Amino acid sequence: MRRLLTTFVGAILLWPLSACTPPHEPIVALAVRGDRPIGVLVTCAGSFSSLSVYEDRPASSDASLVAWTVDGDGTGEVLEVELFGPPPLGWQVREDALTELRAGVQYSLWGASRRYAISVDFTTADLARIGPDQVLVAEHYHEAAQVKSQDSFVDKARDAC
Numbered sequence: 001m002r003r004l005l006t007t008f009v010g011a012i013l014l015w016p017l018s019a020c021t022p023p024h025e026p027i028v029a030l031a032v033r034g035d036r037p038i039g040v041l042v043t044c045a046g047s048f049s050s051l052s053v054y055e056d057r058p059a060s061s062d063a064s065l066v067a068w069t070v071d072g073d074g075t076g077e078v079l080e081v082e083l084f085g086p087p088p089l090g091w092q093v094r095e096d097a098l099t100e101l102r103a104g105v106q107y108s109l110w111g112a113s114r115r116y117a118i119s120v121d122f123t124t125a126d127l128a129r130i131g132p133d134q135v136l137v138a139e140h141y142h143e144a145a146q147v148k149s150q151d152s153f154v155d156k157a158r159d160a161c
Contacts (some may be wrong), residue, residue: 014095025160028111029135042157
């Protein structure tokens with residue numbers, strides 16, 4: 001399963017290099033509720049959807065991908081999922097090798113729903129920057145994630161559907 005997931009994520013990372021594919025969209029963000037990290041995914045109705053968090057390791061690393069992934073059918077709603085918590089109703093945990101966030105480790109939050117997401121890179125230190133009704137989101141490739149209001153993130157992300 002890990003080898004399959006590693007291959008899948010590798011394909012996703014190489015996908016933007018192909019000529020005829022739509023661009024990735026900012027449809028995933030990181031929120032904090034209480035002291036718990038929450039993955040936020042804007043889903044497209046009728047589309048298979050997925051949300052993952054994984055350790056962001058160098059491409060030259062021989063180590064297996066360590067990830068946590070949930071997936072299910074998109075309903076067109078904004079999905080909020082506690083990282084490492086139970087999946088939303090009708091969704092399943094597909095990968096559970098990652099069980100917690102550790103200080104000093106770089107992570108990426110990734111998702112898909114009709115389109116692939118621009119991943120959000122973060123560390124545990126970034127969680128303190130996210131206030132109520134805010135999310136951490138990357139709006140463009142190779143751009144550091146920024147704190148935005150959740151409403152503005154959702155409005156822009158809905159355009160991807």
